[in-house]
Amino acid sequence: MLKISNLEKSYGGFKVLKGLNMTVNTGDIYGFLGKNGCGKTTTMNIVSNIIHKDSGLIEFEKEDRKIGYLPESPALFGYMNGYEYLDYIAACCKYGGNKKDRIDEVLALTGMTEGGKRRIKGYSRGMNQRLGIAAAIFDNPDLLILDEPTSALDPQGRAEVMSIITRLADIGTTIILCTHILSDVERVANRIGIIRDGTMALEGTIDEIKRQYDEREKKLKLTIFGEPQDAIPVLSAYTGGRFLLEKRSGCFEIPISPEKDEKEAAAELLKVLSDSGIVPSVFEIKKKTLEEIYLETIG
């Protein structure tokens, strides 16, 4: 659907994008992650033709693609109501179908059927976001770009927006989701890209990325019945001192040697603990969370 090659952009003397490469496949829900100020919004503004790029290539699969864009803070027309605003959007995108039905449909989809009758200047931030989404999806875009769509929403609102995103992905819309909320990304996205220092530091499907990290670094997670201090001598002897104890939760993390099989290592440790009379309460192979991968990637 979209391929970005070597994208560069500076604001005055400050270079934000330093050769960004990014690929979004048709049908992806692509989570685009990075720190504040790293260039996510700049990238999306360039893809949406809102600002110029300095250099680089942006290539689309379809020449006559339709892009829907929800900016981070949509500035809508306060003097209109939601219905009138979508009527104007319908004229802009030269909507070919029944305009009224489509307006009712997107307002219902975004939970704005009642809100659509009110003036936009009286909207809450969450209502602004919803109407912005309604406008972005109005003409069934091929590519939908959502920049922080849930930032202003309460948990119920966030769940509703995530549900809208999932529904759109089910009908084949390609979505780029720029957000800081990793739980949202894990919930809906199939691929992610993490931008750091103006370049793409990590990109791929979430499963692939997690598998790579798990292969590189395997750990066992252990909590015991009784005081954690009781297990320290045993674990010190077994691991040679190479383990971590999180004092607040009393949870041990024991690294597994890359040569060892996870199942073998788990069985070995269980035997050691059993022989020492230590009974585990939680014992599992620890997989890296997306948050840990993200924090490790951005540094």
Add this chain to the structure above:
Amino acid sequence: MILAGIKKEFKLFTRGFKMWGILILLVGIAAAYPLLYKSMEAMTDQLGQMSSQMGAELDSTVGSMNAMMDELAMLYGGSMAGVGFYTAISTFTSEGFLVIALLLMATAGGEQKKRSVIIPNCAGLTPAGYVMPKFIIYPLLMALLTFGGTLLTAVISDALFEGSVAMENVLFSGVCVSVYMLFMISVYFLFGLCTGRPGIGVVVMYLGGSLVPILLSAFNIDSYNPFALRDMLMTQYADADMNNFILSIVVTVTLSVICCVLSLLVTTLRKIDNSAGEANL
């Protein structure tokens, strides 16, 4: 899309403070100058009455003021109604334009900064869909409103003073003011939409309105231009050069249309397309 844009701009104008602000401005100016001169007249009468009570001490002052007002009246058609009328409509074209331009800043390109055009742009809003409704609505509306302001000024002046401004003079001046305002608003929108900086446009237009006529005069270009209309609005209909009047209107309207075309051209050239076209992905 253009029709939708016209509806959008009309809603923007009528639903906010813009329309009311401009109406208050026009009514205010229309009333202020006739009332100002009426109060001068009343003050002179009051001084006259005091003079008759106090003897000859204020006679000369009252006499001077009466003479000044008579001379002023002679300059503007022979009655104080003319003084109030012509000074008010002259203010429409200077301070009146300044306030109107400030009230229209958001729609004359200021919204580009606020980014409220992003979603319509991404939805497919074209330069023509953005520019043309503004040039259709605002110059015409301002022309109509200032014409209405001219008629109102005449009504108020006629009501306050003995003597009246002749209807043909009112209509003649009204057309001069309204066509001039149509031009000024068109140039203002050209500047604002092309640069996205209407605030600077206000300053440029206000200063330009004073300096450009001086420059044109230096080159002996006193006729057949928008500023000739501004000069003519103080002229009696009977004394007006009709060729200059008609040709100035034609030139002014043509220049206003050119402003629209230029805005469209610049906005189209500024349109961003970062994609490389179709690719074999």
